[in-house]
Each structure stands twice: as C-alpha cells, then as structure tokens.
Amino acid sequence: MTDALPSGSSAPTVLRIILGKRLKELRERSGLRLDGAAKALRVNHLTIRRMENAQVGLKVPYVKELLRLYGVSDAEVAEFIGMAERANRPGWWYPFRDALPDWFRAYVSLETDAEVIRVYEPHYVTGLLQTRDYARAVIGAGFPNDDEESLEHRVDLRVRRQELLEREDAPTLWVVLEETALRREVGSPAVMSAQLDRLLEVSELPNVTLRIVPLSAGPHPGTGGHVTYFRFAERELQDIVYTEVGLTSAVYLDQRPDVVTHLEALTRVSLLAAEHVPDPRTYMSNLRKEFDK
Structure with a gap:
C-alpha cells in the first residue's frame, strides 16, 4: 500500500x-x-x-x-x-455498498477501526457530526439525480456511521472546521440552527474536540482541501491520510513523508484555530442566534 x-x-x-x-x-x-x-x-x-x-x-x-x-x-x-x-467477513457497511462511491468504501472501514481521527473540513460540517436534515441537503446536492429512496439510503449510511462516537471504545475525534462551513446555509436557517445545536452537544463529549478557523485567520497550510488522518491501536498498521481529488476520486497515503506533512499541516491549522477562536462553543452559540433571526 x-x-x-x-x-x-x-x-x-x-x-x-x-x-x-x-x-x-x-x-x-x-x-x-x-x-x-x-x-x-x-x-x-x-x-x-x-x-x-x-x-x-x-x-x-x-x-x-x-x-x-x-x-x-x-x-x-x-x-x-x-x-x-x-x-474476510463483510463489514457492517456491506448492506450500504450501493450507497458508497468505490473510492470511499475503504474510508468507512478505516473510520470504523481507527483509534484517532483528525479532520480538516473547509466546506461543510464533517459527516460524523451532521444532523439528518443537514446530511440530506448536502448529499442531495452531491447526488442530484438520486430518487428519494436512494437519497434516504445514503443518509441512513451517514447517520449509521455516527454511532461510533457513542461506542465504549469510541475513537478520539479532532475536527477543524472553516468558518465558511458554518456560515454556508445548508437546507434552511432552521436546519442550520439544529446543526449548530448538534455541534454544541457533541463538543461536550470527552472524546471530541472541535476547532473553528475564522476567515480573518488568513491563508494557512490546510487550504488545499479536505484531509482526514487515521491512527490505529494496532501498531502493525501505520497512520493513513485520506484526501479527496476532484469530485470522483481520493487517495489514501501511508508513506511516512506524506503522512508527516499532512499531520504537521493539521497541527498548524488546529493551533491557528485555537489562537483565533479560543472558545468555539461561544462562537457557535452566537452564530446560531444569527440563523434564528
């Protein structure tokens, strides 16, 4: 690999x-x-x-x-x-295989077994933290030709993935979101208010850390696009980085120079977010009020 x-x-x-x-x-x-x-x-x-x-x-x-x-x-x-x-036994996601793009199937497998997951997301709230209504709007935009049944099947998969956060052996999840991801209106103001409530709720979990990079922070190493970093309890398996390429493909990197470069970028962006928004919960509470107007 x-x-x-x-x-x-x-x-x-x-x-x-x-x-x-x-x-x-x-x-x-x-x-x-x-x-x-x-x-x-x-x-x-x-x-x-x-x-x-x-x-x-x-x-x-x-x-x-x-x-x-x-x-x-x-x-x-x-x-x-x-x-x-x-x-050789199929993973829990096997019944959803038709709802998964080929290039994303390995991601769900890695996500399920990871000990640590670090995400930088510039465009939307990351999938593990989305409400059902928010997920439906995002997925619907990405798959505009889906019928209602196919769309709900994809939404069911995304919601099912989120169960790992409540497991006894839940991974440590560290998410850095761009301000744009929280200000982009997805669905409706009511959907956004409920999504921000979800983020406020999940940010209280002991295994979840949420950071926000405001637009005022300027350029930074993460602006290249979405990145997910996986670390596993099984030390035989090295860390893996996932990054998307366009609309229809992705790469999974496990060579040490590649992984280190992405991990350092994630760390820098996280520190930048903490410097500019030291209290994400207050920031999200204030933003929620804007959607309620």
Missing part, C-alpha cells in the same frame, strides 16, 4: 490489511520472492501481491499453503487462519 487502498465492494477491514502485511513480512523473512510464492501455489504472482496489499480476500487454502511454505508453526497457522476468516 503506497498511495491508495483497494476499493470496491471488497473494501478491506483493518484486520485484513494487517494480515496482508504479515504475509508479506513472512515471505520476505523466508527469502522468497513473489514469483517463488506464486509458483508454489500455481498462481500468478499478482495473486500473491494482491493478498499482501489487501486488494482481495484471503483465501484460506492459499493462506495455509503460504504459511507452511514460509515455515510457520502449526499453532501459528491455526491462529492466523482464524484471523483470516474474521477478516
């Missing part, structure tokens, strides 16, 4: 990504090249590469044969196979 994660209906779970990386490490430790492992299975070397990069499911017979080829003990093989079977 260098500049993108696999997408499509088989968007990988974090466990599958980790097991793929372990397969690669075991192969390299055994001294085998991709073509050598492929020859033992009588498959194309691309099959091995795709398994290691979590681009396909982990076929248990293939995994067993590879682990034995790599000199793994029977006990370790049994443990690995058990994890592979769990990793």
